[in-house]
Amino acid sequence: MLNYFPPMGIYEVLFSFLDSCGTYMGNPGTHPWAQGFPLTHQLPGGPELPGSIEFGAADLKYPPAAGIDALLEAIRDYYNYFYAANITTDNIAIFAGGRPAIFATVSFLQRDINILIEETEYTPYFDLLRLLDRQPTLIPSNESNRFRPQLSDYQQSAIGPRSFVIKSNPCNPTGVTWSGEQLKSLVEFCSTDDHGAILDEAYEFFHEPGPVSAMTYIEDIDATNLFVIGAATKGLQVPGMRTGWVIAAKQNIEIFRNYSSIGMGGVARPSQLYVANLLQRERVTHARKTVCSFYAEQRARYATAFSELGIELFTGNGGFYHWCRLPGDLTARELNERLFEHKAAILPGTLCDMNRRGDTGPHGNYMRFSFGPLEPESFDENITILKSCL
């Protein structure tokens, strides 16, 4: 009785990996270069990740629909302190991760609104737009502009009376990051009456020289249709806590609160308590610094090694992926077949094509290599495997 819907693209890779290798990607002995999770243990020189959490009988009650006070206050203080934002707890709604927040926002978007999305973007954006029966306008993001669209590309595509941008920043998969004046101008463009945006900041901490957020440039979020989405998934290193949030105008947060009362019932209190703790000022200051520098180092060393292997890099200054073109005519799919023999896999670039043109399309020779879950000590082995498969 249900309409079938397939899982998001990366699962294709996970399932073929399982078929071919007889084990799950991410299990010990595998090389999970396709996967988008960070290391979930203490980084060298970084803050500890607590191994337990205290809670009492009151925390076993239903949580409030938009989030518990401790977490709402921690998030409010975090953005007001680090980005000079001017938000209250009424500007925040908690979700079970970044994706549920994105999905809820797009599902409430009015039908006549023109969705603008870059041609090369985060895999599930494609799936959720299809599931919600929305046809976006694609902003060119390809080899011809080195995956670096400009504001003018958005301006030219904002046809029709109202437009809404969906953008990951730093971008997954390219790592290209809008910051400073460029980000400010995007915020201004999206803040007018007839425009709005999801600015998906899952990789906020993973930017060199430092974390970046659109909140720096939003003067009065209540006067906008901006949705700044964050999560504890990457920077705070706790994807398993399933905690994400939206910062938006109070009247939009009210819609999420209403939605939660109908469709979600809030988010587990222990997860929220745990994440509130991670956002404590001194700890999060430490985490921002270490995550940024640890992953900047990983980004740089893999970049050097890839260039030596004849892989052309298009990666920006953010995220924990390398976005690259394989040498010769090798497709990412063919490379994966070879990598599977070593229990390794990358994400084929075709899964980041918001037009899904397959191996013969412009993303056929591109791969997204994730260094998010890789231990620094695995570097030599990773490069040896990649080299042998090229």
Ligand SMILES: Cc1ncc(COP(=O)(O)O)c(C=O)c1O
């Ligand atoms: C661009 C982007 N946004 C959001 C997320 C949030 O994911 P989650 O739902 O696991 O918090 C991710 C994780 O891969 C991501 O890459």
